[in-house]
Amino acid sequence: MRSNINGLKWLQFTQDLFVLDIHNLERRWLKYKIKTFLPVFTTIILVTLLIMGTVMLWSKSKPNTTPSPLLTTNTKKIAQSRKTVSTPVENNMILEPSMDFIHSISEPAHVITPPPESGQMKNINTTQKIASSQLPPPVAKTLYVLELPPLPKAQIQSSTNNKTMTINRNESTLDITELEQRFKETSNANLGLFIARYYYEHSNYSESYNYALKTNAVNSHIEESWIIFAKSLTKLGKTDQAKKTLQFYISQSGSETAKGLLDNIEKGNFK
Amino acid sequence: MDNSLFSKPRDLFLDIVNPKDYVQIDSVSHMYQSLKNSVQKPLKMILLYGRPGTGKSMLLHKLHHDLSKHQKVFMISTPIVDEDDFLRVLAQNIFGHAPREVMTLNRFLELSDALSLPIIPIVLLDEAQLYSASLMEKIRLISDARAIKFVITLHKTDKEDVIAKEHFQTRIWESIELQNASHDELKVYIQKKLLKFNCFDVANMFNDKNIKLISTLTKGNYRETNKLLYSLFSLYCWFEENNPNTIHYNALKHKWIEMAAIHTGLIRA
Numbered sequence: 001m002r003s004n005i006n007g008l009k010w011l012q013f014t015q016d017l018f019v020l021d022i023h024n025l026e027r028r029w030l031k032y033k034i035k036t037f038l039p040v041f042t043t044i045i046l047v048t049l050l051i052m053g054t055v056m057l058w059s060k061s062k063p064n065t066t067p068s069p070l071l072t073t074n075t076k077k078i079a080q081s082r083k084t085v086s087t088p089v090e091n092n093m094i095l096e097p098s099m100d101f102i103h104s105i106s107e108p109a110h111v112i113t114p115p116p117e118s119g120q121m122k123n124i125n126t127t128q129k130i131a132s133s134q135l136p137p138p139v140a141k142t143l144y145v146l147e148l149p150p151l152p153k154a155q156i157q158s159s160t161n162n163k164t165m166t167i168n169r170n171e172s173t174l175d176i177t178e179l180e181q182r183f184k185e186t187s188n189a190n191l192g193l194f195i196a197r198y199y200y201e202h203s204n205y206s207e208s209y210n211y212a213l214k215t216n217a218v219n220s221h222i223e224e225s226w227i228i229f230a231k232s233l234t235k236l237g238k239t240d241q242a243k244k245t246l247q248f249y250i251s252q253s254g255s256e257t258a259k260g261l262l263d264n265i266e267k268g269n270f271k
Numbered sequence: 272m273d274n275s276l277f278s279k280p281r282d283l284f285l286d287i288v289n290p291k292d293y294v295q296i297d298s299v300s301h302m303y304q305s306l307k308n309s310v311q312k313p314l315k316m317i318l319l320y321g322r323p324g325t326g327k328s329m330l331l332h333k334l335h336h337d338l339s340k341h342q343k344v345f346m347i348s349t350p351i352v353d354e355d356d357f358l359r360v361l362a363q364n365i366f367g368h369a370p371r372e373v374m375t376l377n378r379f380l381e382l383s384d385a386l387s388l389p390i391i392p393i394v395l396l397d398e399a400q401l402y403s404a405s406l407m408e409k410i411r412l413i414s415d416a417r418a419i420k421f422v423i424t425l426h427k428t429d430k431e432d433v434i435a436k437e438h439f440q441t442r443i444w445e446s447i448e449l450q451n452a453s454h455d456e457l458k459v460y461i462q463k464k465l466l467k468f469n470c471f472d473v474a475n476m477f478n479d480k481n482i483k484l485i486s487t488l489t490k491g492n493y494r495e496t497n498k499l500l501y502s503l504f505s506l507y508c509w510f511e512e513n514n515p516n517t518i519h520y521n522a523l524k525h526k527w528i529e530m531a532a533i534h535t536g537l538i539r540a
Contacts, residue, residue, distance in 0.1 A: 020509055028540040029540065215503060
């Protein structure tokens with residue numbers, strides 16, 4: 001009996017000692033939970049940031065081998081309408097020719113461009129975006145020879161009378177037409193450059209102008225394309241436009257070749 | 272408050288060593304049986320050791336409770352550090368002799384020889400790590416003389432392990448180590464304790480997740496578990512009185528278990 005009383009007293013004593021401050025306890029519990037989950041949240045945030053950073057770095061460092069959809073669209077616009085050529089390029093274009101001068105010469109452009117075979121220009125709106133793997137390899141100097149379909153052998157006729165040698169070179173328009181067709185299909189800047197170069201070398205400046213323009217629209221970083229573009233304009237008598245183009249390109253790229261050409265045009269060394 | 276569903280379970284988990292509250296768990300029952308068998312053998316000293324809160328004292332009390340029905344058993348729960356007092360208390364309780372003069376070891380052994388009891392009496396010493404080295408030496412001599420059979424309990428901590436080695440290792444004939452409860456053992460312990468006192472509703476509130484959390488917080492320590500559950504049921508009593516809508520009767524709230532752990536110091540917040 002006595003032990004029971006002592007037990008009850010002990011129970012009462014311990015209960016008195018055990019005073020619960022629930023609100024304080026809940027506050028401490030909240031603090032504990034925050035402390036527990038803080039490292040987890042921090043880790044998640046850090047990992048997310050790390051992944052995002054890696055993806056951004058990777059996407060920046062990825063080489064731009066294929067024309068962007070924007071460029072393709074722009075190419076289409078150029079092909080569809082002359083007026084769209086002068087439309088300012090949107091958003092992400094790093095380097096794009098200012099086509100304002102073309103707008104200023106919009107009427108003469110008709111005079112410049114319509115060669116007999118330039119009907120291909122109408123078809124260029126069928127340009128399709130293709131995967132980079134489908135693109136032909138970049139055209140190099142050596143490739144220049146390889147890319148060309150084998151030309152018919154020059155027929156050498158020897159004249160026994162005057163002992164002179166006449167070389168008849170057949171220029172097959174079908175070969176370049178085939179390349180133009182491929183360019184329409186692939187929109188490969190290197191191929192466009194090749195065609196522009198070909199026409200320029202064959203003194204067809206209106207076509208070289210056209211293809212240099214298209215090449216610039218596909219890839220605005222090819223120096224040679226800009227040079228051919230300016231040279232073609234000069235050859236077509238549009239020296240002012242050629243100068244403007246070169247000045248614009250120099251301001252964007254600082255190209256030494258372009259500076260040299262501009263200098264020659266200004267001095268009248270290049271006509 | 273006393274009519275609360277949770278007041279009875281709360282009081283069950285008060286940290287009081289009572290052999291009647293002993294809960295039979297398989298591993299502990301096995302230990303207890305081997306301890307009982309050891310006591311029956313002609314051994315001089317039996318050591319029961321383990322980390323604090325593993326149930327040593329409870330086992331010793333249970334042994335005392337069970338053996339005292341059949342033979343002379345004396346238990347010293349709180350260590351008597353004075354040597355003279357220790358021997359005097361033993362002489363009085365074992366031999367029924369209350370000496371007026373100072374009780375020396377020789378006098379004690381003479382008394383033992385003179386009485387020559389047919390069955391060697393058993394003395395249970397709890398918290399034996401608190402005894403001085405010289406008193407432990409006397410205890411060893413008494414057990415060597417087969418005057419008394421000692422069952423002692425020791426805390427097994429790094430420091431006390433050294434003491435155990437120095438004073439007991441060569442003299443111990445049998446030692447039993449108690450371990451902390453596993454997850455399943457703790458579940459059995461809690462539920463058996465509640466069911467033993469007809470707290471069926473509360474026993475059903477413990478699910479595996481609750482037990483796992485409790486086991487993690489207390490590391491299977493029985494004393495810590497008792498403290499935690501006492502705090503937890505106190506919280507339940509409070510909420511039952513002040514905000515009964517917050518109580519879910521199908522499971523214990525993790526939040527409240529953690530709050531109880533914060534209150535008892537198991538969680539530092």
